[in-house]
Amino acid sequence: xxxxxxxxxxxxxxxxxxxxxxxxxxxxxxxxxxxxxxxxxxxxxxxxxxxxxxxxxxxxxxxxxxxxxxxxxxxxxxxxxxxxxxxxxxxxxxxxxxxxxxxxxxxxxxxxxxxxxxxxxxxxxxxxxxxxxxxxxxxxxxxxxxxxxxxxxxxxxxxxxxxxxxxxxxxxxxxxxxxxxxxxxxxxxxxxxxxxxxxxxxxxxxxxxxxxxxxxxxxxxxxxxxxxxxxxxxxxxxxxxxxxxxxxxxxxxxxxxxxxxxxxxxxxxxxxxxxxxxxxxxxxxxxxxxxxxxxxxxxxxxxxxxxxxxxxxxxxxxxxxxxxxxxxx
Numbered sequence: 001x002x003x004x005x006x007x008x009x010x011x012x013x014x015x016x017x018x019x020x021x022x023x024x025x026x027x028x029x030x031x032x033x034x035x036x037x038x039x040x041x042x043x044x045x046x047x048x049x050x051x052x053x054x055x056x057x058x059x060x061x062x063x064x065x066x067x068x069x070x071x072x073x074x075x076x077x078x079x080x081x082x083x084x085x086x087x088x089x090x091x092x093x094x095x096x097x098x099x100x101x102x103x104x105x106x107x108x109x110x111x112x113x114x115x116x117x118x119x120x121x122x123x124x125x126x127x128x129x130x131x132x133x134x135x136x137x138x139x140x141x142x143x144x145x146x147x148x149x150x151x152x153x154x155x156x157x158x159x160x161x162x163x164x165x166x167x168x169x170x171x172x173x174x175x176x177x178x179x180x181x182x183x184x185x186x187x188x189x190x191x192x193x194x195x196x197x198x199x200x201x202x203x204x205x206x207x208x209x210x211x212x213x214x215x216x217x218x219x220x221x222x223x224x225x226x227x228x229x230x231x232x233x234x235x236x237x238x239x240x241x242x243x244x245x246x247x248x249x250x251x252x253x254x255x256x257x258x259x260x261x262x263x264x265x266x267x268x269x270x271x272x273x274x275x276x277x278x279x280x281x282x283x284x285x286x287x288x289x290x291x292x293x294x295x296x297x298x299x300x301x302x303x304x305x306x307x308x309x310x311x312x313x314x315x316x317x318x319x320x321x322x323x324x325x326x327x328x329x
Contacts, residue, residue, distance in 0.1 A: 045081075049078040051270075090102065108211060112250070116143045119210065144202055156199045161174075215232065232255075236267065
């Protein structure tokens with residue numbers, strides 16, 4: 001047999017292995033690209049939603065004066081923003097059928113509010129005609145609640161403000177933990193360190209347990225829709241949970257999207273650090289009668305007359321900007 005014959009046989013024997021190996025590498029590369037695309041879409045969507053949660057455009061939604069973290073979140077606007085950004089980056093903006101199918105891979109979305117949280121998940125409910133339907137809907141607000149052995153209950157918030165029921169005296173109290181320290185027989189309120197540890201662990205545990213329950217419910221719906229994947233609550237580091245509950249925010253989970261020979265699973269946190277918006281004060285300078293506007297954090301020797309949401313509104317009402325440094329000349 002000639003040497004060329006051996007060469008032909010060698011090529012015929014090993015060429016398929018090379019082709020298969022090349023296809024496998026190409027498939028892995030495509031899978032990685034898809035996973036990067038999905039991860040980018042998810043993170044961008046929750047970040048955009050987090051920004052919406054912390055936007056402060058209307059006076060009645062400003063952070064409370066008692067707590068910089070008290071904030072009335074707009075969960076509908078946050079959800080709309082999340083879905084729009086997510087669908088757009090997934091390349092299905094405007095494709096209603098694809099969007100509906102993708103929602104089957106989102107078992108639950110959570111909005112963390114100041115004194116409780118909302119979940120957006122598949123549920124059975126009655127429509128306007130009284131017919132039972134299955135679809136995604138918001139839950140009622142669920143409190144961050146704790147009950148001790150003596151029957152006392154505490155409703156936590158994202159800071160140290162609380163509502164508590166004093167079982168011994170059968171009364172409700174509320175305020176910051178420091179204000180209520182030694183004022184009730186509720187032992188948890190009398191130690192700042194213990195209170196903070198219990199507050200954080202209660203919020204995390206409450207949300208985790210509810211998520212696990214809702215994901216199990218989602219599994220039943222997914223099975224009816226032909227999805228064989230079993231959804232489970234992902235293992236999220238406790239430190240990441242604790243960082244997440246510092247402010248209002250959104251948590252979104254994606255699970256079971258087929259990518260190559262495996263499934264894509266991920267979650268995203270989108271938090272918006274709430275920054276209290278300073279009011280614009282309109283005042284009159286004594287002696288001259290001149291009208292100036294300034295931020296409420298600035299000391300100014302004026303008689304406050306009006307309050308505005310922004311400088312433009314104050315200027316439109318005839319006020320001039322007050323330059324604080326000028327008063328030092």
